Amino acid sequence: MxxxxxxxxxxxxxxxxxxxxxxxxxxxxxxxxxxxxxxxxxxxxxxxxxxxxxxxxxxxxxxxxxxxxxxxxxxxxxxxxxxxxxxxxxxxxxxxxxxxxxxxxxxxxxxxxxxxxxxxxxxxxxxxxxxxxxxxxxxxKPIIPPIVPDNIDLTQMHSQFYKNPHQLKEGAILVVGSGSSGSQIAQEIMLSGRKVFLSIGPHNRPPRRYRGKDNVWWFGALGVWQKKTPDPNTQHVTIAVSGYDGGKTIDFRKFANQGMSLVGLTKNYENGKLYFENDLKINLDIGDQSYLAVLKQADEYIEKNNLDFPEEPDARNIIPDPDCVTSPILEIDLNKEKIKTIIWATGYQxxxxxxxxxxxxxxxxxxxxxxxxxxxxxxxxxxxxxxxxxxxxxxxxxxxxxxxxxxxxxxxxxxxxxxxxx
Missing domain, CATH: 3.50.50.60 (FAD/NAD(P)-binding domain)
Incomplete structure (x- = not known):
C-alpha cells in the first residue's frame, strides 16, 4: 500500500x-x-x-x-x-x-x-x-450555530472539545443544548462551583429507572428500540439521559434549585447581549410529558403482563417551577454576567x-x-x-x-x- x-x-x-x-x-x-x-x-x-x-x-x-x-x-x-x-x-x-x-x-x-x-x-x-x-x-462535523460572532472576547467551543471545568476561563459559562451532552456538562460545571446558564430547547426526558427497571429495559419491553421510523414531530428532539453518578433521572428544575440558571432556546446576539425565546416553560413541559408517558406505558405493561414489580408512587411528582421558569430570563448581558465561555452542545452533521x-x-x-x-x-x-x-x-x-x-x-x-x- x-x-x-x-x-x-x-x-x-x-x-x-x-x-x-x-x-x-x-x-x-x-x-x-x-x-x-x-x-x-x-x-x-x-x-x-x-x-x-x-x-x-x-x-x-x-x-x-x-x-x-x-x-x-x-x-x-x-x-x-x-x-x-x-x-x-x-x-x-x-x-x-x-x-x-x-x-x-x-x-x-x-x-x-x-x-x-x-x-x-x-x-x-x-x-x-x-x-x-x-x-x-x-x-x-460539529455544529455551532452562527449566532455569536467570533471576534468578541468570548471563548466558544463545541461540546466535542470540552474536557473538564479546569480548562475553562474564569467566569460564568453558558451551555447551549439540553440533550445528554449539554445537561451532563452543565451539571458537572455547576457542581465544580461555577455559575452556569443552560439554554434548553425541546427535549425528551425519560426516567432513568422506574419500578425496578432501567429505562433501556423499558424501551426494550415497550418496543421503543425496535421502532422503524421516527415520529416526524419528535425526530429532531434531543434526549436528556445520563449514567452519571450511578444513573439519575435528569431534572432541570432540580438543577435550577441547585443554582443553575435556565433559559429558553438561544435566539440571537446583539451588542453584547444574548436573547432567548420565551419557551422555557413550554420546553420543560414537553420533557415532563415524555417522562410521564413512559411511566404510563410501563404501568400498563406491568398490569397487562401481571408482573410483580415494586410500586413507585412518588415518581410522578414534578417539583414546582423555580424562579427562572416563572420569571424567565429573556436576555443576558454577557459582560454583566461575566460569561466568558459558551459551550455549544448542538449536535453534528x-x-x-x-x-x-x-x-x-x-x-x-x-x-x-x-x-x-x-x-x-x-x-x-x-x-x-x-x-x-x-x-x-x-x-x-x-x-x-x-x-x-x-x-x-x-x-x-x-x-x-x-x-x-x-
Whole structure:
C-alpha cells in the first residue's frame, strides 16, 4: 500500500474502526468475507479524544455492549467510564482478530463503471474493493450555530472539545443544548462551583429507572428500540439521559434549585447581549410529558403482563417551577454576567464528501434501506434510525452489522455464481 501505483484488491473495505466498524468485522468474519478496516486515527478514537473526561455510558453494562462480549470485572448495572469503554473495544478487536489498519485516511472513493469496482484513494496508497462499508458514524462535523460572532472576547467551543471545568476561563459559562451532552456538562460545571446558564430547547426526558427497571429495559419491553421510523414531530428532539453518578433521572428544575440558571432556546446576539425565546416553560413541559408517558406505558405493561414489580408512587411528582421558569430570563448581558465561555452542545452533521458515489438524496443524506445503499456495493452502518430506533447504540449497531454482513455475503455468492456460469 505504500506504492500508490500498486493497487491492493480487497472484497470489502470498511471505513472506520469505531463500534460500527468492529461490529461489521465480526459478522463479515463469521461469513468468511475477506475484508480490511481502515481507521484514520485509532480504534474508537471518538471515545478517546472527543468525549469529556468524566463521561460514562448512558446505558448500563448489561445493555451497552456487544452480545458476544461482556464487560469484565463490573456489575451488569455499572455505567462504564470512557476509558473502560475504550478497553472493552480494544479487547473486542483482539478477540475477533479484526484486520484494522490504523492511521490510514480514506481520501476518496470512486466507482469504476467499467469494472463495477470501487477505487479507493488513501493516505498510504490505492485500494480496489468490491464493497464499501461506511462506518464513520453520525458524529462527523460539529455544529455551532452562527449566532455569536467570533471576534468578541468570548471563548466558544463545541461540546466535542470540552474536557473538564479546569480548562475553562474564569467566569460564568453558558451551555447551549439540553440533550445528554449539554445537561451532563452543565451539571458537572455547576457542581465544580461555577455559575452556569443552560439554554434548553425541546427535549425528551425519560426516567432513568422506574419500578425496578432501567429505562433501556423499558424501551426494550415497550418496543421503543425496535421502532422503524421516527415520529416526524419528535425526530429532531434531543434526549436528556445520563449514567452519571450511578444513573439519575435528569431534572432541570432540580438543577435550577441547585443554582443553575435556565433559559429558553438561544435566539440571537446583539451588542453584547444574548436573547432567548420565551419557551422555557413550554420546553420543560414537553420533557415532563415524555417522562410521564413512559411511566404510563410501563404501568400498563406491568398490569397487562401481571408482573410483580415494586410500586413507585412518588415518581410522578414534578417539583414546582423555580424562579427562572416563572420569571424567565429573556436576555443576558454577557459582560454583566461575566460569561466568558459558551459551550455549544448542538449536535453534528454528516460529512461524506470523500464518498464520490451517487448514493445520496437531495439533502445530502445517505439513500439506503436498512443500510444497503442505492449504489450497488455501498453500505452504511452506525447511523441513527438506520433500521430502527436502537441503530446508533452499541447493541443496535451489532444487529445492523449482522444484517449487512448477510447482504454482502449473498451479493458475493450471486456474483461468484454469475462468473462461474460464464
Amino acid at each position: 505504500s506504492n500508490s501505483l500498486n493497487i491492493k484488491k480487497i472484497n470489502t473495505l470498511v471505513v472506520g474502526a469505531g463500534q460500527a466498524g468492529l461490529a461489521m468485522s465480526e459478522h463479515l468474519s463469521n461469513h468468511s468475507v475477506e475484508h480490511l478496516i481502515l481507521e484514520k486515527n485509532r480504534i474508537v478514537e471518538s471515545w478517546r479524544s472527543f468525549r469529556w473526561d468524566s463521561l460514562v455510558a448512558n446505558g448500563p453494562a448489561w445493555h451497552d455492549r456487544f452480545p458476544t462480549l461482556d464487560f469484565d470485572d463490573h456489575s451488569p448495572n455499572y455505567f462504564a467510564k470512557k476509558d473502560v469503554v475504550v478497553s472493552y473495544f480494544e479487547k473486542f478487536a483482539k478477540k475477533i482478530n479484526a484486520p484494522v489498519r490504523s492511521n490510514v485516511n480514506v481520501e476518496e472513493v470512486l466507482r469504476d463503471n467499467s469494472t463495477q469496482k470501487y477505487l479507493v484513494k488513501t493516505s498510504e496508497g490505492n485500494i480496489e474493493a468490491d464493497n464499501i462499508v461506511v462506518a464513520t458514524g453520525a458524529f462527523q 454528516y460529512d461524506f464528501s470523500w464518498l464520490k458515489v451517487d448514493t445520496f438524496d437531495k439533502e445530502g443524506k445517505p439513500d439506503h434501506y436498512k443500510g444497503v445503499a442505492k449504489a450497488n456495493g455501498v453500505y452504511f452502518i452506525g447511523l441513527p434510525w438506520l433500521s430502527m430506533r436502537g441503530s446508533s447504540f452499541i447493541w443496535g449497531v451489532w444487529q445492523d452489522a449482522k444484517y449487512l454482513a448477510e447482504q454482502i455475503f449473498k451479493k458475493n455468492n450471486i456474483l461468484s455464481k454469475m462468473i462461474k456460469s460464464k
